[in-house]
Amino acid sequence: MAIILDTNFVIAAEREARRGIPGRAHALLADHVDDEFFITFTVAGELACGTSASARDAWEKLIRPYAMLGWVQEISFAYGEIYRQLAAKGLLIGTNDLWIAATASFYGFAVVTNNYAEFSRVDHLQVIPY
Numbered sequence: 184m185a186i187i188l189d190t191n192f193v194i195a196a197e198r199e200a201r202r203g204i205p206g207r208a209h210a211l212l213a214d215h216v217d218d219e220f221f222i223t224f225t226v227a228g229e230l231a232c233g234t235s236a237s238a239r240d241a242w243e244k245l246i247r248p249y250a251m252l253g254w255v256q257e258i259s260f261a262y263g264e265i266y267r268q269l270a271a272k273g274l275l276i277g278t279n280d281l282w283i284a285a286t287a288s289f290y291g292f293a294v295v296t297n298n299y300a301e302f303s304r305v306d307h308l309q310v311i312p313y
Contacts, residue, residue: 184218187287188249189296190229190279192313193222197235197245211295211313221292222249225282252286261285265305276301284308 188196196208212220222230227246236242262285269275276284280298284305287294293309296302302310 184215185221185290185292186215186218186311187221187223187252187283187290187292187294188226189283189294189298189302190226191297192295193226193230193245193249194233195297195313207313211311220249221252222246223252223283223286224254225279225286227251229279252290255289258282258285258289261289264288268306269304272304274304276304 192208192211195206196212199206199209227242230236230245231242236245262281265281265284265288266275269281275281280301283294284302286292288305288308293311294302295311295313297313299310299312302308
């Protein structure tokens with residue numbers, strides 16, 4: 184299975200590794216050893232906002248373990264479809280989460296997140312809580 188890791192998951196995995204204390208993030212990775220993990224361009228941008236990755240080399244080290252899915256035109260249309268669907272129900276989610284969901288929807292990938300409540304609003308999106 185191909186899985187996109189939400190920003191909160193990458194941060195949790197990095198903190199667990201830095202502290203040397205395996206937790207929920209590492210348990211999920213251990214349960215999915217045969218799966219492929221990705222981040223999106225949006226996740227990479229969110230990670231660059233953090234103070235621990237404010238230096239370019241620290242940011243590159245943080246994102247290096249994951250293949251990054253870049254933007255393609257079709258993702259923007261998927262974004263619009265998801266936005267309209269959620270807006271019609273009065274259930275919009277955050278802009279960056281919309282980009283992550285649109286990328287996952289376009290590629291047909293699952294999303295691992297600690298924000299299950301919001302991502303699960305997106306029709307046909309496989310959401311894996313951790």
